[in-house]
Amino acid sequence: MASVESVIEGREVVICAGSGGVGKTTTSAAIALGMAARGKKVCVLTIDPAKRLADSLGLEELGNEATKVDPKLLEAAGVDTENGGELWAMMLDAKETFDALVARHAEDAEARDRVLNNRIYQQISGALAGSQEYMAMEKLFELHSEGRFDLLVLDTPPSRNALDFLDAPTRLTQFIEGKSLQIFIKPTGLAARVASRGTGVVLSVLKRLVGFDLLADLSEFFTAFSGMIDGFQDRAHRVNSLLSDEQTSFLIICGPQGEPIEEAVFFHSKLIENKMHFGGAVVNRVRYRLGTRQVKVKDLAARLDEELKDEDLSGRMARNLSEYDVLAVRDQKNIEQLTKALNGEPVIRIPYLDTDVHDIAGLCEINRYLFTEEEERVDLATS
Amino acid sequence: MCPIRLNAFIPDFLDKRLLFVTGKGGVGKTTVAMALGIRAAMEGKRTIVCEVASTENASRLFAQSEVGFREVELANDLWAISINPDEAMREYVLLQLKVKAMRDLLFRSRMFTYLAAATPGLSELVTIGKIWELAQLDRKVKHGRKYDLVIVDAPATGHGISFLQTPRTFAAIARVGPVHNQAKEMEQMITDHEQTGSVIVSLPEEMPVNETARLEGELRDDIGISVDHVIMNALYPETFSPADIKKIEKLGKSEDPELRAASRAAVSLATRTAAQHEQLARLREMISADISTLPFIFKPELDLKSARQLAEEVA
Numbered sequence: 001m002a003s004v005e006s007v008i009e010g011r012e013v014v015i016c017a018g019s020g021g022v023g024k025t026t027t028s029a030a031i032a033l034g035m036a037a038r039g040k041k042v043c044v045l046t047i048d049p050a051k052r053l054a055d056s057l058g059l060e061e062l063g064n065e066a067t068k069v070d071p072k073l074l075e076a077a078g079v080d081t082e083n084g085g086e087l088w089a090m091m092l093d094a095k096e097t098f099d100a101l102v103a104r105h106a107e108d109a110e111a112r113d114r115v116l117n118n119r120i121y122q123q124i125s126g127a128l129a130g131s132q133e134y135m136a137m138e139k140l141f142e143l144h145s146e147g148r149f150d151l152l153v154l155d156t157p158p159s160r161n162a163l164d165f166l167d168a169p170t171r172l173t174q175f176i177e178g179k180s181l182q183i184f185i186k187p188t189g190l191a192a193r194v195a196s197r198g199t200g201v202v203l204s205v206l207k208r209l210v211g212f213d214l215l216a217d218l219s220e221f222f223t224a225f226s227g228m229i230d231g232f233q234d235r236a237h238r239v240n241s242l243l244s245d246e247q248t249s250f251l252i253i254c255g256p257q258g259e260p261i262e263e264a265v266f267f268h269s270k271l272i273e274n275k276m277h278f279g280g281a282v283v284n285r286v287r288y289r290l291g292t293r294q295v296k297v298k299d300l301a302a303r304l305d306e307e308l309k310d311e312d313l314s315g316r317m318a319r320n321l322s323e324y325d326v327l328a329v330r331d332q333k334n335i336e337q338l339t340k341a342l343n344g345e346p347v348i349r350i351p352y353l354d355t356d357v358h359d360i361a362g363l364c365e366i367n368r369y370l371f372t373e374e375e376e377r378v379d380l381a382t383s
Numbered sequence: 384m385c386p387i388r389l390n391a392f393i394p395d396f397l398d399k400r401l402l403f404v405t406g407k408g409g410v411g412k413t414t415v416a417m418a419l420g421i422r423a424a425m426e427g428k429r430t431i432v433c434e435v436a437s438t439e440n441a442s443r444l445f446a447q448s449e450v451g452f453r454e455v456e457l458a459n460d461l462w463a464i465s466i467n468p469d470e471a472m473r474e475y476v477l478l479q480l481k482v483k484a485m486r487d488l489l490f491r492s493r494m495f496t497y498l499a500a501a502t503p504g505l506s507e508l509v510t511i512g513k514i515w516e517l518a519q520l521d522r523k524v525k526h527g528r529k530y531d532l533v534i535v536d537a538p539a540t541g542h543g544i545s546f547l548q549t550p551r552t553f554a555a556i557a558r559v560g561p562v563h564n565q566a567k568e569m570e571q572m573i574t575d576h577e578q579t580g581s582v583i584v585s586l587p588e589e590m591p592v593n594e595t596a597r598l599e600g601e602l603r604d605d606i607g608i609s610v611d612h613v614i615m616n617a618l619y620p621e622t623f624s625p626a627d628i629k630k631i632e633k634l635g636k637s638e639d640p641e642l643r644a645a646s647r648a649a650v651s652l653a654t655r656t657a658a659q660h661e662q663l664a665r666l667r668e669m670i671s672a673d674i675s676t677l678p679f680i681f682k683p684e685l686d687l688k689s690a691r692q693l694a695e696e697v698a
Contacts, residue, residue: 020539021409025590119556120503202492205485209476211560214553218502255409258684259443290644300641307642308630316622317631321648323681330683354654358589 018253028155039083105231249279280346406584421694468506587659
């Protein structure tokens with residue numbers, strides 16, 4: 001099975017998707033670092049990296065703009081930067097990106113301020129369904145258009161479900177464009193009727209249900225957005241087309257347990273359905289099988305005791321390997337299932353390392369596995 | 384249920400009426416929420432565990448028990464429900480508008496459909512509304528069962544904070560009227576430390592520990608909810624002492640691959656256990672809530688049986 005380098009070869013955008021807690025941020029950073037070490041100008045876009053990882057990259061005061069990681073830090077960890085490679089990173093701020101988007105699409109300063117100052121916008125713009133995901137794509141699109149980097153690696157926002165990411169533009173545009181807004185803002189729409197204190201039957205039922213004030217605020221909010229519909233719509237389509245472009249590749253990051261594996265399979269089928277380019281899957285924290293055969297606790301304990309002359313310790317060791325092996329067998333089965341479902345597309349297994357990864361040296365450790373061929377990977381993991 | 388050896392301590396947060404189980408994604412929130420539910424039911428409390436999810440991302444634990452948007456009895460005194468915002472919205476309208484003609488008019492109205500879909504935060508509001516309704520002694524739904532305890536498997540952090548903030552947001556936006564009043568009532572319940580509490584589920588690793596410390600602050604200061612406990616999940620056993628490891632390491636160069644494997648697995652476990660204890664100590668420094676631990680379960684998949692096993696350990 002291939003190295004991650006061959007998986008993303010020729011791509012300009014790599015999107016790392018997966019559910020929460022599977023090591024997405026770490027994997028994204030590792031890929032970016034690995035490609036920088038191979039002479040590329042790479043930027044990793046992340047939402048909320050671990051504090052220590054951010055610290056180790058020197059990114060403490062990072063805002064919504066790309067910042068270059070000091071080459072000295074990379075050199076200190078043994079990463080060669082003589083070949084012109086650069087590692088950049090940025091932390092996304094969904095609210096700030098949303099504000100900037102509003103500013104860009106507003107007809108004039110007054111229209112902009114009407115949205116930015118709207119109480120509903122202020123209260124909810126950060127939490128709007130799909131807004132974080134959409135804003136991540138938006139920033140990705142912006143950076144890609146600027147053409148400053150050879151490769152962009154996007155660590156998708158944490159969510160329970162990887163699919164949330166793909167759905168985000170649809171959900172957000174459903175809200176911004178389309179029928180929902182128009183029904184409020186057309187001359188006979190809700191907003192006009194609320195404004196003129198109309199008396200329609202539906203309106204009066206709605207008033208009774210949610211109260212007039214809230215209805216009025218909502219109408220104002222939707223109306224304030226109305227001037228920007230075209231701009232948003234156009235932008236959303238272009239963002240969407242970058243996602244399905246040849247230059248873009250999706251990697252699914254997952255863990256070896258049943259639930260994340262099932263989700264990875266489902267996400268893959270959705271990608272194919274949406275005609276997006278699937279690069280491969282990275283399975284983190286895999287317990288490789290250590291022994292060569294099924295663990296028989298009694299036999300193994302006896303063999304260990306011959307060497308150690310310590311019956312109690314030998315018993316504990318044998319039971320421990322047996323417990324480990326239960327999980328290793330599960331991982332193996334789940335990954336076989338994943339490989340089958342992906343029709344032979346690359347599946348890269350990163351072993352469950354003894355220590356947590358939270359610095360450049362740790363990322364380099366991961367890259368020994370990411371940037372190598374399968375055979376070597378197995379040797380490394382089991383030796 | 385099988386005969387059990389219960390931990391003598393009954394966690395006092397189980398005496399509340401409403402308990403939110405929060406934490407970063409992937410820390411085992413659903414399993415812990417279920418374990419707490421089982422434990423409360425064992426103590427004779429009529430308990431319901433709620434999952435907050437749309438239909439397509441219901442967790443396995445719930446899906447396997449075929450729990451949907453209805454209260455399903457899983458065991459003696461233990462129920463579960465998966466709260467889907469669309470269904471919660473529908474139920475809300477049914478409860479609000481007593482006149483059938485009015486409801487029908489609204490459900491048929493495109494304007495309502497769009498308003499419901501487009502209003503930011505509305506899904507979260509009706510979901511919390513349903514949770515609130517479940518926790519009422521005087522249930523709003525017909526023939527509603529009375530529960531002693533409602534346990535919520537809350538959305539992952541990030542989303543979790545804004546989720547719990549929704550009632551306050553709506554109470555502020557709506558100023559007056561029915562939504563304002565209901566949101567206010569929900570907010571009052573969430574911030575009532577006598578009735579409502581929260582536990583944070585964490586893992587003994589760098590990122591989850593940092594996030595737990597941050598989350599504790601946000602829950603206390605931004606939401607105003609009581610943080611009763613942190614549950615450190617999936618702790619490995621301390622099977623090997625440093626003296627053991629010295630002996631074991633010698634086997635690392637053995638000719639026999641099985642002995643090498645046993646040695647490698649033992650050293651890995653000892654290394655991970657030590658790292659976990661460092662993280663546990665870090666967390667103790669960083670937070671003020673009490674911490675208890677749950678063991679790692681060496682099983683291919685965690686199911687209701689594993690949750691039952693954990694239920695006995697919760698203290």
